[in-house]
Amino acid sequence: MSYAGQAPYPLTRFRRLRQSAQVRDLVRENTLTTGDLIWPVFVRDGEGVEEPVTSMPGVVRRSVDKIVEAAREAADLGIPVICLFPYTDPSLKTKDCAEAWNPDNLSNRATKAIRDAGIEIAIMSDVALDPYNIDGHDGFVEGGKILNDETVEALVKQALSQAEAGVDIIGPSDMMDGRIGAMRRVLEENGHKDVMLMSYSAKYASAFYGPFRDAVGASGNLKGDKKSYQMDPANSDEAMRLIERDLSEGADMVMVKPGMPYLDICRRVKERFAVPTFAYQVSGEYAMIQAAAQNGWIDGHKAMLESLMCFKRAGCDGVLTYFAPEVARVLNNG
Incomplete structure (x- = not known):
């Protein structure tokens, strides 16, 4: 059988185009560059601190001065973007989550x-209440339920505080309904029309989020699960409806999370909407590759690069990955 005019074997031999590194480079359909990377980092109190995250080998929580070094x-x-996630002191976690919009919070x-240091890098931030919530949830909890509209009001205040601090890209990760439109309106009204x-x-x-919750100190606080607001892993069409809604409310870019288990979603998003599409290679994905590599079960270097290329092949414009500095060093060295 031939496809689209392709001559049958032996006139067509697909292995001709695989026979050398030079030819493989010539016909490669997708490429991975440092411009595709967003580096998630964890910030904590203190000075001169780099504290290992046990469940994420190679990842540390950094004090603000060390975050500046990491950004540099x-x-x-x-790497064009660094993404900040706070490890909040437990004493600052409350029911009202007021630390989330404190102008002087960690994030x-x-x-x-980073801005004061004059570093030419874009800064992305996380909008959700879980790092500040004594209940460990992304929204306010009342009677065991996550409140949507009241949470959106708080998230808008959090987003505005981040824009005023100098963030370029705000990443609402809370999954509350209506939050994109509410944030976009407030950003426009307060002169932050260029904040993405x-x-x-x-x-x-x-x-796959377990190690991340360790990294931001949310694991011990979380009561119950997040299934009433995060998506059911069995659903795909629902993701299309959510993305269509967020775009209609003013989202500039969209993200799929987790990453590799959801490459089919990445592909559907890119093909249907043709908008800037990102994936988050989450903590569990990172930890699995690292753990297997440390046990000698896989080649961690090759698995790292292959996993990121898979995101590009699926249609992603970029990836949030804890591997970002290591990958960038590899790419820069050819």
Whole structure:
């Protein structure tokens, strides 16, 4: 059988185009560059601190001064965006989550410090209440239920505080209904018309988030699960409806989370909407590759690069990955 005019074997031999590295480079359909990378980093209190995250080998929580160093390293490597996630002191976690929009909270202080250092890198931030919530949820909890509209009001205040601190890209990861439109309106009204929204539009209630919750200190606080607001892993059409809604409300970019288990969603998003599409290679994906590599079960270097190329092949314009600095060093060295 031939396809689209392709001559049958032996006139067509597909292996001709695989016979050398030079030919494989010539016909490669997708490429991975440092410009495709967003580096998620964890910020904590203190000075001169780099504290390992046990469940994420190679990942640390950094004090603000060390975050500035990390941003400079990322910029030097050609990584265009650094994404901040706070490890909040437990004493600051409350029912009303007021620390989320404190102008001097960890995330905002780190943003300002990077800006003051004059580092040419875009800063992305996370909008959700879980790092500040004594209940560990992305929204307010009342009677065991997650409140949507009241949470959106708080998220808008959080997003505005981040924009005022100097964030370029706001990443709402909460999965509340209506939050993109509410944030876009407030940003416009307050002179932040150029601040971008990368919506976690298709964020699934996944088992792959465990190490991240350790990294931000949310694991011990979480009561119950997040299935009433994060997506059912069995659903695909729903993701299309969510992305269509977020785009209609003013999202500039959309994200699928987790990454590799949801490459089919990435492909559907890109083909249907043709908008800037990102995926988050989440903590569990990263930890699995690292753990298998450390046990000698896989080649971690090759698995890292292959996993990221898979995102590009699926249609992603970029990837949030904890591997970003390591990948950038590999790419820069040819």
